[in-house]
Amino acid sequence: MYTHSSALTTLFSLLNTLSSLIARLTNEQAAARKKGLELYNLGEYRDSEAYLTIAATAGDRKSQYALAEVIRRRENNLKEEDQTHADRDWYALAAAQGDVYALLRLADDASLKQAKTLAQGRADSGDGEAMLQLYEITKDIAWLKKSAEAGFLEGQYILALVYDKDHTLIPDAIKRRSTIDRWLKRAAEAGFSRAMHWYSNRPPISHDLPNRREWLIKRAQLNDVNAVLEYGYRLGGVYEDENGIDTEYGFEKNLINSYGLIWLVLDTSRESPRYNTAFSNLSIIAQDMSKEDIEAGKAFAQEWKSTHPPLSEFRLTYSDLR
Numbered sequence: 001m002y003t004h005s006s007a008l009t010t011l012f013s014l015l016n017t018l019s020s021l022i023a024r025l026t027n028e029q030a031a032a033r034k035k036g037l038e039l040y041n042l043g044e045y046r047d048s049e050a051y052l053t054i055a056a057t058a059g060d061r062k063s064q065y066a067l068a069e070v071i072r073r074r075e076n077n078l079k080e081e082d083q084t085h086a087d088r089d090w091y092a093l094a095a096a097q098g099d100v101y102a103l104l105r106l107a108d109d110a111s112l113k114q115a116k117t118l119a120q121g122r123a124d125s126g127d128g129e130a131m132l133q134l135y136e137i138t139k140d141i142a143w144l145k146k147s148a149e150a151g152f153l154e155g156q157y158i159l160a161l162v163y164d165k166d167h168t169l170i171p172d173a174i175k176r177r178s179t180i181d182r183w184l185k186r187a188a189e190a191g192f193s194r195a196m197h198w199y200s201n202r203p204p205i206s207h208d209l210p211n212r213r214e215w216l217i218k219r220a221q222l223n224d225v226n227a228v229l230e231y232g233y234r235l236g237g238v239y240e241d242e243n244g245i246d247t248e249y250g251f252e253k254n255l256i257n258s259y260g261l262i263w264l265v266l267d268t269s270r271e272s273p274r275y276n277t278a279f280s281n282l283s284i285i286a287q288d289m290s291k292e293d294i295e296a297g298k299a300f301a302q303e304w305k306s307t308h309p310p311l312s313e314f315r316l317t318y319s320d321l322r
Contacts, residue, residue: 029058040066041312042225044271045073056090064094065102072105100133101318112137128152136318141169148183153192154316156183160195161321188215193224193314209250216249223308225265229278232261236285255289259297264304268311 025033036051049070055063068090075083087105094102095111103115116137122130123143128150135143135155144162147155160183163169163176170176181202187195199205200215216234219227233239234251236258241247262282269275286294 025055025058025060029055029060033060033063036063037066038310038312040070041310041315042269042272043313043315044269045070046271056093059093059097061094061097061099064090064097065099068094068102068105100130104133104136104318126150128155131155132158133318151190153187153190153195156187157192157195157198158316158319158321160184160187160198165321191218191222193219193222193227194316197224197227209248213249213251220261221308222314223311224314225269225272225274225311226313228261228311229265229274232258232265233281234258236262236281238281238285255285256293256297257300259285259289259294260300260304263298264301265311267301 032051033055036048036053036055039045039048040052049067052063052067052070056067068087071084071087071090075085075087091102091105095106095114098118100115100119103111103118115133119130119133119137123134123146128147129152131143131147131150132152132155135141135147135158141159141162144155144159148159160180163180163183167173167176170179181199184195184199184202188199196215196219200212205211205215216227216231220231234246234249235254237244237246237253239246239248246252259282262278262285265272266275266278266282272278289297
């Protein structure tokens, strides 16, 4: 276990002294922060690291936490003797600026005590995310319920996940299902992409093709990379039956838009496990397209990129629940 209470105290003192300097990033550092976090959110960890390092070194808390997460994920695949544990240094710097999730990752007694103090203060002021953090610290589901009831979308989604995984919390199957649906619906209608996906794949929505189709388009409009690919596949007829019908969503073919959406993901994402499948599907779709159609597809991709937020996996901030 990593113990750093004295180091953390020193860091708090240092950062308080330098806070006015740390708060201001140069234009170059701000650009690196933006690019690094976009790549991190997309799951492009290798490419994000250099950008995040620039902003994290400049004192940006969010970049420090993201960089620590990148290193942690990478080193999880290494033997113990090959691990540098450099993630702990970045977690400590983010923790020194009051990052509760970084304190939770450090997980020593001093860090957990500090995390609880910070989260409790924010929760007392009605902060739904802080209530979720208190759930992560205590595993007391009362805090998770409070987070959901306070309107924190990630808390609503995680509460649905917890109910789905632990049937002892709501033994009655009908009541459990309706409760899960209620929280998913609230989070989905408020724009939480993961809730939109799960909600639209549960009956009765999953049997209502126009409704299900609408939910997929809404997720794609958020630029959820999984939804953009799925939308592209559907428009390209990748999952049509032998009669040329999309029986799961009811989309009609649009090869130009299909090509553009899939091409956009391939052009933006390199590390993704989705890459090979997307490349194969794009090659098949291109066989039925002219050169002019392909260029039109790429133009559609560029227009989409300029009118939508950056592509993202919309991962949960801290929880590993699936």
